[in-house]
Amino acid sequence: MAEEEYQDESGYKGATQISLQEALATDTSDESLNRYKSALVAAQDVTASPDGRRVVIEALVVHFPDGDREPETFPCATEDQLVELSNRDLLFSVQEGSTMQIEVVYKVYEDIVMGFSYLNLVYKGPARLIKQQQMIGCFAPKAESYRYTLPPVTMPSGFLLRGKYRxxxxFVDDDKNTHLEMEYTFKIVK
Structure with missing residues (x-):
């Protein structure tokens, strides 16, 4: 199988993405690689998603481990749900100095997703205050949803740091596919 090369905007040159079936058919003489590929595709559901996406972020769950507050779940699997979340004046409030964690619930369809990662930029007014990047991993398609909890984040404290944040x-992968992009606001309170 001849691989075509591509070059992305950063100048990286690499092979084009191949389907799951093509990946399984390559290097069949390598026993170690065959075991790895078998583990990746165990109990998979290679059907396509209802709307053709490879990765569907079903929900974001915000956990507040410091207190007795229940987690808040924000469904975001459909375009309507994303629009609703983006149009809210305030998605949630969190107390200054407390800790919060975001859990991602997602499903992978059809092909293996390599280098699935999370990027979050936080702004107060026009100034960017936080840039978070987290590699989540590589995932094979399967019928059940995956869950990944991002590292905890401690909210800043102090009079000047209270208020609304944007x-x-x-969520992207190594092939530069964007699986979800959203904006929301939250508030740090006393």
Whole structure:
């Protein structure tokens, strides 16, 4: 199988993405690689998603481990749900100095997703205050949803740091596919 090369905007040159079936058919003489590929595709569901996406972020769950507050779940699997979340004046409030964690619930369809990662930019007014990047991993398609909890984040404290913040969240993979991009606001309170 001849691989075509591509070059992305950063100048990286690499092979084009191949389908799961093509990947399984390559290097069949390498026993170690065959075991790895078998583990990746165990119990998979290689059907396509209802809308053709390879990765569907079903929900973001915000956990507050410091207190007795229940987690808040924000469904974001459909375009309507994303629009609703983006149009809210305030998605949630969190107390200054407390800790919060975001859990991502997602499903992978059809092909293996390599280098699935999370990028979050947080702004107060026009100034960007936080840039978070987290590699989540590589995932094979399967019928059940995956869950990944991002590292905890401690909210800043102090009079000047209270107030509304705007966040831009993005989930991408190594092939530069954007699986979810959303903006929301949250508030740090006393």
């Amino acid at each position: 966040a831009k969240t993005k």
